[in-house]
Amino acid sequence: MAKRWQRRKEARTAEILEAALGQFAQKGFAATKLDDVAKSAGITKGTIYLYFDSKQALFEALAQGSIGAQMDAVKAQLENFSGSSAELLKLVLNTMGHFAQTSDRVVLPRMVMAEAANFPKLAQFWRREIIARGLGIFTFIIRRGVERGEFRAVDPEHAARLCVAPVLMIVLWRTTFARFDETPYDHQALIETHLETLLTGLKAP
Amino acid sequence: MAKRWQRRKEARTAEILEAALGQFAQKGFAATKLDDVAKSAGITKGTIYLYFDSKQALFEALAQGSIGAQMDAVKAQLENFSGSSAELLKLVLNTMGHFAQTSDRVVLPRMVMAEAANFPKLAQFWRREIIARGLGIFTFIIRRGVERGEFRAVDPEHAARLCVAPVLMIVLWRTTFARFDETPYDHQALIETHLETLLTGLKAP
DNA sequence: CAAATTAATGACCAATGGGTTATTAATTTG
DNA sequence: CAAATTAATAACCCATTGGTCATTAATTTG
Numbered sequence: 445m446a447k448r449w450q451r452r453k454e455a456r457t458a459e460i461l462e463a464a465l466g467q468f469a470q471k472g473f474a475a476t477k478l479d480d481v482a483k484s485a486g487i488t489k490g491t492i493y494l495y496f497d498s499k500q501a502l503f504e505a506l507a508q509g510s511i512g513a514q515m516d517a518v519k520a521q522l523e524n525f526s527g528s529s530a531e532l533l534k535l536v537l538n539t540m541g542h543f544a545q546t547s548d549r550v551v552l553p554r555m556v557m558a559e560a561a562n563f564p565k566l567a568q569f570w571r572r573e574i575i576a577r578g579l580g581i582f583t584f585i586i587r588r589g590v591e592r593g594e595f596r597a598v599d600p601e602h603a604a605r606l607c608v609a610p611v612l613m614i615v616l617w618r619t620t621f622a623r624f625d626e627t628p629y630d631h632q633a634l635i636e637t638h639l640e641t642l643l644t645g646l647k648a649p
Numbered sequence: 650m651a652k653r654w655q656r657r658k659e660a661r662t663a664e665i666l667e668a669a670l671g672q673f674a675q676k677g678f679a680a681t682k683l684d685d686v687a688k689s690a691g692i693t694k695g696t697i698y699l700y701f702d703s704k705q706a707l708f709e710a711l712a713q714g715s716i717g718a719q720m721d722a723v724k725a726q727l728e729n730f731s732g733s734s735a736e737l738l739k740l741v742l743n744t745m746g747h748f749a750q751t752s753d754r755v756v757l758p759r760m761v762m763a764e765a766a767n768f769p770k771l772a773q774f775w776r777r778e779i780i781a782r783g784l785g786i787f788t789f790i791i792r793r794g795v796e797r798g799e800f801r802a803v804d805p806e807h808a809a810r811l812c813v814a815p816v817l818m819i820v821l822w823r824t825t826f827a828r829f830d831e832t833p834y835d836h837q838a839l840i841e842t843h844l845e846t847l848l849t850g851l852k853a854p
Numbered sequence: 855c856a857a858a859t860t861a862a863t864g865a866c867c868a869a870t871g872g873g874t875t876a877t878t879a880a881t882t883t884g
Numbered sequence: 885c886a887a888a889t890t891a892a893t894a895a896c897c898c899a900t901t902g903g904t905c906a907t908t909a910a911t912t913t914g
Contacts, residue, residue, distance in 0.1 A: 451880055451891045470766050474679030477871065488893055490874085499872065558763030560825045561675045571826045602842040609814035616817070620765045621776045637807040645850030656861045656910055682901065693863055695904085704902065 449487075457495050459485045461509070464502050469551035469619070473503055473559050500563070507556055507566055508573075511549055515577045522584060529589030530643050536581060537607065541635040544614045553612075554619050582607040586646075595646040603646065610638045654692075662700050664690045666714070669707050674756035674824070678708055678764050705768075712761055712771055713778075716754055720782045727789055734794030735848050741786060742812065746840040749819045758817075759824050787812040791851075800851040808851065815843045 463485035467476040478499060482489045496502040518539055525532050544550055553570075560567035582604035589595035595603075614631045622629070668690035672681040683704060687694045701707040723744055730737050749755055758775075765772035787809035794800035819836045827833070 447880075448878090449880080449892055453891070456891090472677060472679060472763060472767065474677060475767060478873085479871075489872085490894070491892055493873070494891070554762055557759060557821060557825045558677060562677065562680060567825060568829055571829050575826070598846070599838070599842060602839050603846070605818060605839055606815060606843055606846060609818045610811060612821070613810060613814045613817060616762060620762045620772060621780070624773050624776050633804070634807050634810055637804060638811055641803070641808070641811060641850035642846065643850075645846035645848075652910075653908090654862055654910080658861070661861090683903085684901075694902085695864070696862055698903070699861070 456485075456487070456491070460487075460492055460495055460502070461506055464506055465548075465551065468503060468506065468555055473499075473555070473562065503559070504563070504566055507552060508569060511552060512573055512577070514543060514547075514549075515574065515581070519577070519581055522581065529585055529592060529594045530647075532588070533582075533585050533607070533643065534639055536585065537611070537635065537639060540608075540611050541614065541632070544611050545618070545631045550615045551619050553615055578608060579604045589646065593648055596648045598646060607642065610634060661690075661692070661696070665692075665697055665700055665707070666711055669711055670753075670756065673708060673711065673760055678704075678760070678767065708764070709768070709771055712757060712768075713774060716757060717778055717782070719748060719752075719754075720779065720786070724782070724786055727786065734790055734797060734799045735852075737793070738787075738790050738812070738848065739844055741790065742816070742840065742844060745813075745816050746819065746837070749816050750823070750836045755820045756824050758820055783813060784809045794851065798853055801853045803851060812847065815839060 460481065464476075464481050466484060467481050470476075476499075478489050478492055481502075482492055485492075492502070496505065518536055521535065521539075522532070525535075556566060556570050579601075583600045586595060586598065586600040586603045586607075590597055590600065614634065617629065618631070665686065669681075669686050671689060672686050675681075681704075683694050683697055686707075687697055690697075697707070701710065723741055726740065726744075727737070730740075761771060761775050784806075788805045791800065791803065791805040791808045791812075795802055795805065819839065822834065823836070
C-alpha cells in the first residue's frame with residue numbers, strides 16, 4: 445500500500461517552482477490558482493505556504509532565478525576572446541539564439557512584461573539585472589569592433605539593441621504564436637540572415 | 650443641481666472601451682475589476698453590461714479594434730510608390746516607428762501576448778490580421794528591392810522580421826521599462842541607426 | 855403635460871480562490 | 885520501541901468580484 449505522502453523537504457522548493465513556472469507561463473499571474481500549482485507539483489496548497497510566504501513571493505522567486513546565470517556564462521567568453529569582433533558577435537548571437545530557440549525559461553520575459561505594472565520592483569530588477577547585462581554584452585562587442593576599426597563608427601548603445609531585437613522576436617514568437625504555425629518557422633535561419641545583414645551593415649567601409 | 654446621470658447611448662461604447670484600455674493595459678485581464686473600468690468611464694458596473702456581454706467580450710472588442718486601420722493606411726502607400734526601395738523602406742519604417750513612439754494603442758500588443766494562452770482565438774486573430782499584414786508590408790518591400798536589383802538576394806520572409814524587430818523592441822520598452830529610465834531613451838535615434846545599418850546590410854554588392 | 859420607453863443605477867447573489875490552522879502521520883531521536 | 889518532532893494535509897474562513905435584476909429617473913412620444 446502506498447504511503448499517503450512522503451517528507452521531502454529538500455526537493456519541494458524546486459518542484460514547486462517548476463510547477464509554478466508552467467502555470468504562470470500558461471495562465472499569467474492573476475489567473476493562476478495555487479491549487480493547480482500544488483496539484484501539478486503533487487502536493488496540496490497548504491504545503492506551498494511552508495516554502496513561500498505568498499503567491500507574490502512565489503512569482504518573484506521564479507522571475508529572479510536562473511536566467512542571470514546564462515548571461516554570466518556568455519560574459520565570461522568575452523574577456524579572453526582574441527578573434528575578430530565579427531566572429532565574437534557571431535559566437536554570442538548564436539549562443540543566445542540557441543537559448544531563445546530551445547530553453548523553456550524564455551517564458552519568463554513575457555511574464556515579466558505582462559506583470560510589470562503590477563510588480564514594479566520586479567520590472568526594475570529585470571531591467572537592472574537581466575536587460576542591462578544583456579545589452580552590456582553587445583555594447584562591449586560593438587565598442588570593441590569600432591575601436592579596432594572593424595566596424596564603422598556607430599553608437600554602441602543603439603547598435604546593441606539592434607543585435608538583440610531579433611532574438612527578442614524569436615522569444616516572443618515562440619511563446620505566443622508558434623503554436624498556430626502550420627509549418628514551424630525556421631528561427632535558426634532568421635539568426636543567420638540577421639548575422640549576415642548586421643555584419644555587412646556594421647562593417648567599416 | 651446636477652443631474653444624477655444622463656442618457657448618452659451613442660457615446661458610451663467608446664468611453665467604456667477607452668476606460669477598459671487603460672485598466673487592461675495597466676493591470677492585465679484577470680486583475681482588472683469591472684468596477685474600476687466603470688468608475689474610470691464615469692458610470693456604474695451594471696451599465697457596462699448594457700453594452701457588452703461579458704468581461705471577455707469587452708477585452709476582445711478592444712483587442713480587435715483600431716490597429717488594423719493604421720496598417721491599411723501604410724499599405725495604401727505601397728502600390729503607387731515609384732522611388733527606390735530604400736526610400737520606401739525608410740518611409741514605412743519611419744511611419745511605424747513614429748506610431749510606436751507616440752500612440753497609446755501600443756499597449757495592445759503586450760496585452761495580447763500576455764493573454765494569448767487564455768484567449769487562443771484572440772491570438773490567432775492577431776496573428777492573422779495584424780502580424781501577417783505587418784510582415785506582409787515588409788515582405789513586399791524587400792521582394793521589390795531584390796527584384797529591382799537594389800537589394801542583395803535575401804529571403805524576404807526573414808528580412809521582413811529583421812525590419813520590424815527593432816520597432817517591436819521600442820513598443821515593449823515603452824510599455825514596460827521606459828518609466829524607470831532616468832534619462833529617456835532616444836527611440837528615434839534607434840530607428841535611424843536601424844535604417845542605416847539595415848540598408849547598408851541589404852544593399853546589392 | 856401625461857404616458858410610455860429605456861438608459862442607468864445600485865443592491866444583491868454566488869462562486870472563486872488566497873491564505874490559515876487544527877490535525878495527521880512520516881520520520882527522527884534517545 | 886516509545887516519545888518527540890515536523891512535513892504535509894484538508895477542512896475551513898472570508899474578502900473579492902463577475903454577473904443579475906428590480907427599481908429609478910431622464911427622455912421621448914402623442
